[in-house]
Amino acid sequence: MRTQYFLMLSGLAMAAVLAVGCASTDNKIGAAGSAPDGSKLWAQNCMRCHNARPPDSYSDAQWEVALMHMRIRANLTAEEHHAILNYLQSDD
Amino acid sequence: MITRNKLAVIAAVGLVWSSTSNVIFGETADDNSRGVSREEYNQLLKRSEQLEKQMQEVREKMAQPPAAPTGVPAATPTGAVTRAAFDGLKSQVEHLSTIAQTTFPGTNKFLIAGYGAAGFTDQEHGGDRLFEASFNPLLLWKLSDRLLFEGELEFELEENETSTALEQAHLAYLLNDYMTFDAGKFLNPMDAFVERYHMAWVNRLPDKPLAVYDGLLPESLVGAQVRGGIPIESAKLNYAVFVANAPALNTDTNDDPGTLTFENFDNGDRHFVNGGHVGLRLIPELEIGYGVMAGEVGPSGEPNVKAVLQSVDLSSVMDSRALSGLVRFNAQWVWSRVDPYAFGIDDFDNNRDGGYAQIAYRPTHLHQPLLSKLEPVFRYDVLNQMETPTGFDEQRNTLGLNYWLTSMTVFKAAYEWDNRDGDTDHNALLLQFATGF
Numbered sequence: 001m002r003t004q005y006f007l008m009l010s011g012l013a014m015a016a017v018l019a020v021g022c023a024s025t026d027n028k029i030g031a032a033g034s035a036p037d038g039s040k041l042w043a044q045n046c047m048r049c050h051n052a053r054p055p056d057s058y059s060d061a062q063w064e065v066a067l068m069h070m071r072i073r074a075n076l077t078a079e080e081h082h083a084i085l086n087y088l089q090s091d092d
Numbered sequence: 093m094i095t096r097n098k099l100a101v102i103a104a105v106g107l108v109w110s111s112t113s114n115v116i117f118g119e120t121a122d123d124n125s126r127g128v129s130r131e132e133y134n135q136l137l138k139r140s141e142q143l144e145k146q147m148q149e150v151r152e153k154m155a156q157p158p159a160a161p162t163g164v165p166a167a168t169p170t171g172a173v174t175r176a177a178f179d180g181l182k183s184q185v186e187h188l189s190t191i192a193q194t195t196f197p198g199t200n201k202f203l204i205a206g207y208g209a210a211g212f213t214d215q216e217h218g219g220d221r222l223f224e225a226s227f228n229p230l231l232l233w234k235l236s237d238r239l240l241f242e243g244e245l246e247f248e249l250e251e252n253e254t255s256t257a258l259e260q261a262h263l264a265y266l267l268n269d270y271m272t273f274d275a276g277k278f279l280n281p282m283d284a285f286v287e288r289y290h291m292a293w294v295n296r297l298p299d300k301p302l303a304v305y306d307g308l309l310p311e312s313l314v315g316a317q318v319r320g321g322i323p324i325e326s327a328k329l330n331y332a333v334f335v336a337n338a339p340a341l342n343t344d345t346n347d348d349p350g351t352l353t354f355e356n357f358d359n360g361d362r363h364f365v366n367g368g369h370v371g372l373r374l375i376p377e378l379e380i381g382y383g384v385m386a387g388e389v390g391p392s393g394e395p396n397v398k399a400v401l402q403s404v405d406l407s408s409v410m411d412s413r414a415l416s417g418l419v420r421f422n423a424q425w426v427w428s429r430v431d432p433y434a435f436g437i438d439d440f441d442n443n444r445d446g447g448y449a450q451i452a453y454r455p456t457h458l459h460q461p462l463l464s465k466l467e468p469v470f471r472y473d474v475l476n477q478m479e480t481p482t483g484f485d486e487q488r489n490t491l492g493l494n495y496w497l498t499s500m501t502v503f504k505a506a507y508e509w510d511n512r513d514g515d516t517d518h519n520a521l522l523l524q525f526a527t528g529f
Contacts, residue, residue: 043411044376047409047411047418048288048379048407048409049288049289049294049407050291050293050294050528051496051499051500052499053499053500053528054499058203062203064234065201065202065203065232065233065234065240066203066205066232068232068234068240069203069205069232069240069242071266071272072240072242072264072272072274072319073287074321075319075320075321075330075331075332075371076321077269077270077320077321077322077323078266078268078269078270079269080321
């Protein structure tokens with residue numbers, strides 16, 4: 001009974017999120033054939049789990065290490081990794 | 093300064109030497125028997141005067157103060173530093189500072205990150221009533237563009253002692269753009285809460301949900317994994333496949349028989365588990381995942397006892413202008429199925445399940461400074477194991493309010509309504525002050 005309640009609650013929440021998400025005008029993870037937008041990928045991938053760390057909180061060299069760590073943890077592709085790194089290094 | 097002067101002298105002498113030698117030896121080589129015409133004499137005289145003039149210029153230059161570095165205009169005769177000179181110098185200092193920073197040991201290839209927390213728990217009906225503290229340094233070494241070592245320690249106050257644990261120690265190698273090989277002790281990839289949200293500054297409530305943490309799934313594995321992400325059109329597939337030491341079945345009839353011991357580092361029973369996790373992100377705002385691990389867990393030399401652990405997870409983060417903020421929704425449900433075993437007590441179905449659903453909202457788009465830092469949270473979590481020797485089910489409803497001092501430092505306050513079927517409830521007041529670094 002509790003399992004059903006839980007699944008029903010989760011299903012409703014997922015449906016609501018899908019409805020809102022699909023209505024968004026900017027719902028592509030990465031437009032094929034175009035250069036990836038580092039700031040957008042940063043927001044999509046990093047803020048999925050935690051508040052985003054400000055770009056100036058690390059030096060360029062430190063971001064290199066941190067982003068390599070997050071590439072593995074968050075299953076980033078090389079393209080996503082480099083786009084986010086470039087954004088953070090150019091904005092710090 | 094000395095080097096510069098020496099170079100100037102050498103250059104001047106070289107210039108004179110080469111010029112003279114061209115004139116003298118060049119002609120001597122051609123014809124050293126004939127005399128010099130008036131016209132040739134005048135040319136030589138003129139050349140000599142030019143050389144004397146050049147020599148004088150070199151001497152004057154040597155007598156002047158050293159020239160400004162490249163890119164920086166020289167000072168004016170009055171000694172005043174122009175704006176351009178200042179900007180040029182500033183630019184050079186910044187450039188040198190960057191070079192110094194990137195070559196300084198500890199910043200080039202090594203990074204200390206992690207988190208720390210202080211907490212207070214007050215449970216009703218004789219439960220815990222205490223302050224707590226923990227510290228989790230995360231040490232990262234980038235050994236090359238493809239190689240990363242990651243180690244995490246945990247220092248925690250526990251039963252009048254400071255416990256120390258090696259949370260992670262693993263070496264990862266980037267095989268290609270979409271795949272990484274990783275080996276050592278790593279966070280359990282099939283448990284979304286453990287991999288993504290358990291850190292004190294990331295977890296939205298002071299305590300962790302039942303079943304998914306310190307419950308039915310291991311928090312870390314000792315083994316090897318291959319993982320990565322693959323873009324599929326506008327969607328993305330995340331994956332991880334692993335082999336690791338198996339948990340051990342607890343057969344002690346006096347200590348919660350039937351549960352799995354995940355801290356099984358010696359792997360005395362010589363069993364391994366295989367498993368993995370896939371996550372599908374159809375849109376950036378939503379990801380759904382499924383994880384599984386299976387393997388033998390019973391004592392070696394006895395009939396096979398197999399365990400299958402499964403998990404489904406869902407995460408959604410929506411930056412809503414209509415709601416003027418960020419809405420986070422997370423849910424996960426796990427199943428633990430363990431084959432029957434002759435414990436020597438009454439038979440029981442060794443099946444357990446549980447999970448949580450949590451929603452948090454932070455009005456980040458509000459321009460009111462105080463409100464935009466507040467974040468109300470609600471979580472429902474449950475653990476079902478009534479039919480096992482553990483003997484009770486538990487459900488909790490937790491309502492919390494967070495105040496974010498910075499993007500990585502948070503003060504959390506929550507009240508938890510606990511309901512245990514078959515045991516004493518422990519409603520609780522929970523406070524936590526946590527930071528990531």
